[in-house]
Amino acid sequence: MIQNKRWLRRSVQSTVLVYFLLLILVPILGIYVQGLSGGWAHFAESILQPIAWDSVLLTIKLAVIATLINTALGTMLAWALVRYRFPGRRLLNSLVDLPFALPTAVGGLMILLLLGPQSWLGSWLAGHNIEIVYQQPAIVLAMIFVTFPFVIRTIQPLLEELDPSEEEASYTLGATRSGTFWRVIFPAMRPGVIGGAMLAFSRALAEFGAVVLVAGNIPGKTLTASVQIYGNVESSNPSGAAAVSVLLLTLSFLVLWSVNLLTERKDAR
Amino acid sequence: MQIEVRNLSKKFGRVSAVDHVNFEIEQGKLIGLLGPSGGGKTTILRMLAGLEKPDAGEILFQGNKVNHLPPQERGIGFVFQNYALFKHMSVFDNIAFGLTVQRKSKSEIRDRVHEMIELIGLQGLENRAPHQLSGGQRQRVAFARALAPSPQLLLLDEPFAAIDAKVRKELRTWLREMISRVGITSIFVTHDQEEAVEVADEIMIINQGRLEQKGTPWQVYKEPLTPFVAGFLGESNLLHNPAHIVGFESAPRPHSEKARVLIRPEAIEVGREHEISNLSAAALGIVRSVQFRGSVWQVEVEVGEHRLLAHRTLEKETLLPGEQVAVLIHSLHLFHDEQSLFLENELKRANTRAI
Amino acid sequence: MKKLNITVTYLVFLLLLIIPLGQVLSSAFSTGFSGFWSALTDPQALHAFLISGILVGAVTALNTLFGVLLAMLLVRETGISRRIRQFLNAVVDLPFAVSPIIGGLMILLLLGPHTALGAFLEDHGVKIVFALPGMILATLFVTFPLMVREVMPVLQEIGTDQEEAAYTLGAGSWRTFWRVTWPSIRWGVLYGVVLTVARALGEFGAVLVVSGNIINKTQSATTLVYQQVENFNFVAANSLAFVLAGFSIVVLMTLEWAKRRKEV
Numbered sequence: 001m002i003q004n005k006r007w008l009r010r011s012v013q014s015t016v017l018v019y020f021l022l023l024i025l026v027p028i029l030g031i032y033v034q035g036l037s038g039g040w041a042h043f044a045e046s047i048l049q050p051i052a053w054d055s056v057l058l059t060i061k062l063a064v065i066a067t068l069i070n071t072a073l074g075t076m077l078a079w080a081l082v083r084y085r086f087p088g089r090r091l092l093n094s095l096v097d098l099p100f101a102l103p104t105a106v107g108g109l110m111i112l113l114l115l116g117p118q119s120w121l122g123s124w125l126a127g128h129n130i131e132i133v134y135q136q137p138a139i140v141l142a143m144i145f146v147t148f149p150f151v152i153r154t155i156q157p158l159l160e161e162l163d164p165s166e167e168e169a170s171y172t173l174g175a176t177r178s179g180t181f182w183r184v185i186f187p188a189m190r191p192g193v194i195g196g197a198m199l200a201f202s203r204a205l206a207e208f209g210a211v212v213l214v215a216g217n218i219p220g221k222t223l224t225a226s227v228q229i230y231g232n233v234e235s236s237n238p239s240g241a242a243a244v245s246v247l248l249l250t251l252s253f254l255v256l257w258s259v260n261l262l263t264e265r266k267d268a269r
Numbered sequence: 270m271q272i273e274v275r276n277l278s279k280k281f282g283r284v285s286a287v288d289h290v291n292f293e294i295e296q297g298k299l300i301g302l303l304g305p306s307g308g309g310k311t312t313i314l315r316m317l318a319g320l321e322k323p324d325a326g327e328i329l330f331q332g333n334k335v336n337h338l339p340p341q342e343r344g345i346g347f348v349f350q351n352y353a354l355f356k357h358m359s360v361f362d363n364i365a366f367g368l369t370v371q372r373k374s375k376s377e378i379r380d381r382v383h384e385m386i387e388l389i390g391l392q393g394l395e396n397r398a399p400h401q402l403s404g405g406q407r408q409r410v411a412f413a414r415a416l417a418p419s420p421q422l423l424l425l426d427e428p429f430a431a432i433d434a435k436v437r438k439e440l441r442t443w444l445r446e447m448i449s450r451v452g453i454t455s456i457f458v459t460h461d462q463e464e465a466v467e468v469a470d471e472i473m474i475i476n477q478g479r480l481e482q483k484g485t486p487w488q489v490y491k492e493p494l495t496p497f498v499a500g501f502l503g504e505s506n507l508l509h510n511p512a513h514i515v516g517f518e519s520a521p522r523p524h525s526e527k528a529r530v531l532i533r534p535e536a537i538e539v540g541r542e543h544e545i546s547n548l549s550a551a552a553l554g555i556v557r558s559v560q561f562r563g564s565v566w567q568v569e570v571e572v573g574e575h576r577l578l579a580h581r582t583l584e585k586e587t588l589l590p591g592e593q594v595a596v597l598i599h600s601l602h603l604f605h606d607e608q609s610l611f612l613e614n615e616l617k618r619a620n621t622r623a624i
Numbered sequence: 625m626k627k628l629n630i631t632v633t634y635l636v637f638l639l640l641l642i643i644p645l646g647q648v649l650s651s652a653f654s655t656g657f658s659g660f661w662s663a664l665t666d667p668q669a670l671h672a673f674l675i676s677g678i679l680v681g682a683v684t685a686l687n688t689l690f691g692v693l694l695a696m697l698l699v700r701e702t703g704i705s706r707r708i709r710q711f712l713n714a715v716v717d718l719p720f721a722v723s724p725i726i727g728g729l730m731i732l733l734l735l736g737p738h739t740a741l742g743a744f745l746e747d748h749g750v751k752i753v754f755a756l757p758g759m760i761l762a763t764l765f766v767t768f769p770l771m772v773r774e775v776m777p778v779l780q781e782i783g784t785d786q787e788e789a790a791y792t793l794g795a796g797s798w799r800t801f802w803r804v805t806w807p808s809i810r811w812g813v814l815y816g817v818v819l820t821v822a823r824a825l826g827e828f829g830a831v832l833v834v835s836g837n838i839i840n841k842t843q844s845a846t847t848l849v850y851q852q853v854e855n856f857n858f859v860a861a862n863s864l865a866f867v868l869a870g871f872s873i874v875v876l877m878t879l880e881w882a883k884r885r886k887e888v
Binding site: 005009012013021023025026030031073076077079080081084086092095097098099101102105106108111114118119121202205208212213226229230233238241242245248249252253256 | 626629630632633634636637639640641642643644645647648651690693694697701712714715716717718719720721722723724725726727728729730731732733734736738761764765768796797822825826827828829832833845846847849850853861862865868869872873875876877879880
Binding site: 318319320339340341342345346347349351353354355356357366367370371414415418 | 785786788789790791792793794795796799803804807808
């Protein structure tokens, strides 16, 4: 009877592990195998094609810009949502997660509409001869949209946990408001700011749905890596896609890995 | 239930939590496992319950080996340190849980639960959720839940640790009464010597995974087998060097570094010369400090190279710091070479004989 | 400083979320309710919703089952060495770092018609790529961490005390799970379910690559939005987007509610 149960337990556990490894690990290894199957020379060649290489560089550049803007805005917004009481605060707080809940294609469509000729912003921009749709700023905006919650949601709990007496102690010791912010509050927020920024960066690198709708897909100018991979898939060139994927994946893994290192160190402390 | 444990050992990683422990417990006894935190007491208890697997050794209930049995089949009740009440169930459902596992009929369960609730004196609180109870009440529910399925052995892990000091005393007496009324063999873990001495029939002192001594509280106090036990149970003066103690000149002089001399404060008589019962067996000392300790004076006195803490009854006159006094040491324990000796003041004995 | 900060907060929300949502709404109804309704009841749209429904149902069921089981395994199973558990734990997060488009590409490369395995399966009448199974696989890959990451911290937090108490009272592991563990984790599981539903419904990149976006066959609601935008068919695109966005708001509200229950 007990033997029987143990056997059942073992087989359920093995099934779960096999499912897990097959679903997650095997496909990732598959990409690497496929991307590197033609040898290093071939791999380098596929990547160094201007169209591929430029798309990766462009993606990194735009993702960095989006991340920087998002980090600054996210820190401000998290501060306002935690520290200030104002009408509509709770509603806005629940809206933060909306970009996570929305299909990314809908997000892209929303950005498209915001900047398109039908909206007041779009028509105002058009009136001043500024073209944003299908240009780089639109891609940055799409990236900001999908990564919007990351920084806010990683800073918020840290701000809430911050013991008010720490701040009060700083005041009683004669520190000014800004001195207290930079020497007491900001160090507590820093892991959240950095961690949230890294997550936002890795997501911005990977984003496809929102970007594909607002990007003009002109190589070197508005063709991002994920869209370029999609183009390769569409034109039945999966191995070309695999090479760029390997590059993009490795980059994302490095970012994710450093986020994990960072949070581990925080936990250890 | 009669319990026997042979050579029980358990390691966590490289740390030896329990190290070749042997003991036997008679049917119906209430045993206290006493020792410092992290000494392996809880691990022993969890191995008895089947919640932890021993690396080596045997556990026997009524002479039958139970090592292979899971906790479900050992016939035990376990009271957890933080009670571990099922937080989404009412008091009633918590107590009934073990009975529903046994597939008792509804009316049987109801009767038994009401019996238990009456036993713990919480009538009327059946439908409360655990978070609506006070610490002491939760403790009682945990106790009732463990007892409801009529186990043969009750195991309690630091049963009073999470309760505030005032309620704790009350609960101790209550628990002792309950257990003797039910008549179940019980083992509880504690790091509080007062608790162990007050509640247990017998105590087992556990230190660094080893069983140092087992016996009634009085036995263990009176005849400690190791310096650790002597130091852990009750107050004591611990000296490294037995030399120059008046009245113990012919005691063995161990050369080992590990030798220890232990003197209980109540075995030291301090006072002005006319108060001392046997002046010729006493040494001279100087009072360093005097403290009121509720039921006695605690006097710190310097005798030769030693500083000793002694007790002095309250009805005697107060001593003053700096005063010269007579110090009579009635007895001491000497530990060396794995042996323990109980020695009485030989001058005192000689004088008594002379009279 | 405070006033400025609050103003910026409102501005960002307005610009990024509220105005665009309003525009989706106005554009969806720009030809009146009838235009909106006919875009939704178009057979192509209905079929896309059906595909999305099947996708969401299958993915949520599988992901919930395996997610909870894996979380239990990673938190409770002491028989596995710490090293291996740490490794598995790190692997769980990998899909977060993988671009959805790459997630789709992986399945194409492993099971596509040009691969040995894909050809073999096709010969035996099992079509994976450019069909529902592939879309389900791709979405399972993308949603995998959501359930595990919701349940693991809850399991860690409740500890093993209550489960051990149930064992000492004679309960087996099945009963212990349903009577003791489940009531403690169910709100976490619900949270994970809602996240999975939202992500499965919204997943676009991975599904687009694997499905081939074949009208009336493998087209899902999100890939249909994309196609309508590409065809400059904005009324239809926005009508679909409006329904999807409405669904997302329901999801958000459920999450808020579940979060509050989870904390109790």
